[in-house]
Amino acid sequence: MAEKPKLHYPNGRGRMESVRWVLAAVGVEFDEEFLETREQLQKLQNGNHLLFQQVPMVEIDGMKLVQTRCILHYIAEKHHLFGKDLKEKTLIDMYVEGTLDLLELIIMHPFLKPEDQQREVLTMAQKAILRYFPVFEKALREHGQKFLVGDQLSLADVILLQTILALEEKIPSILNSFPHLQEFSVKISNLPTIKRFLEPGSKKKPPPDELYVRTVYNVFMP
Incomplete structure (x- = not known):
């Protein structure tokens, strides 16, 4: 069985939320590794896991994908969400x-x-x-x-x-x-898949609050 995609981002919406939406829409379960500190981001950067030194990053099908639109396009193409011609x-x-x-x-x-x-x-x-x-x-x-x-x-x-x-x-x-x-x-x-994602207890993130904003500043601001 293929490994679940793993999403690397702070625990909130941001630019990763669209990725969560699309994975949920096609019924793909995923794991998340939440970034909470600058050191976690630097570890990814120093390990050559981030092509352009930034997240969102999704580990999927043996690849480490960055750039939100690229990630969305890959998932959409793979799961027939990108049209017929x-x-x-x-x-x-x-x-x-x-x-x-x-x-x-x-x-x-x-x-x-x-x-x-x-x-x-x-x-x-x-x-x-x-x-x-x-x-x-x-x-x-x-x-x-x-x-x-x-x-x-x-x-x-x-x-x-x-x-x-x-x-x-x-x-x-x-x-x-x-x-x-x-x-x-x-x-x-x-x-059905989207309805489940909109129900309480899903991996859909709530509206950003002060904790999320502080976490983003902690992770991304030197």
Whole structure:
């Protein structure tokens, strides 16, 4: 039996959370080695485990993969979440790249000064409502399927749902003007593997708190 993938990252969402989402969506169990100190990170770096000296890093299939998008692409390709042909792959890639741009704002939010956080929530809402969500609303309306691309779950669906739910934690009304995205969110959330990941006790990480922020600073700040 193949070894479970092992994820190396602090115990929180950050850029690793998308990897957890995708592994969970395809029903792959994984282990985690949480980084809590600068010394743990340096040990990985000194052992030549990190190609560019940074995490996320995932040990999978005898490889040590870094760079979040690369990790996501590998898992998606391996588990048939990356479309049936070049056209579908390219469309999925465009949707994912756009969604990750929005998700990056959410990832960085806990590290802002308190006085800047509320202003950034407004910025996130504006970008989601005016730039990103109209793209997906139109795609779902015109496609006529519950998935963004083709007739099966793809990486684009998983990352979009992750981003929607993270935004709804901060702005519960974010989908009020997007009925197709509302329907999409419900349907994808109820797929068996994803439903399990959304239940209490899964490896889905909670919203970042002060402990997570302190841990990140301890690990990454010299």
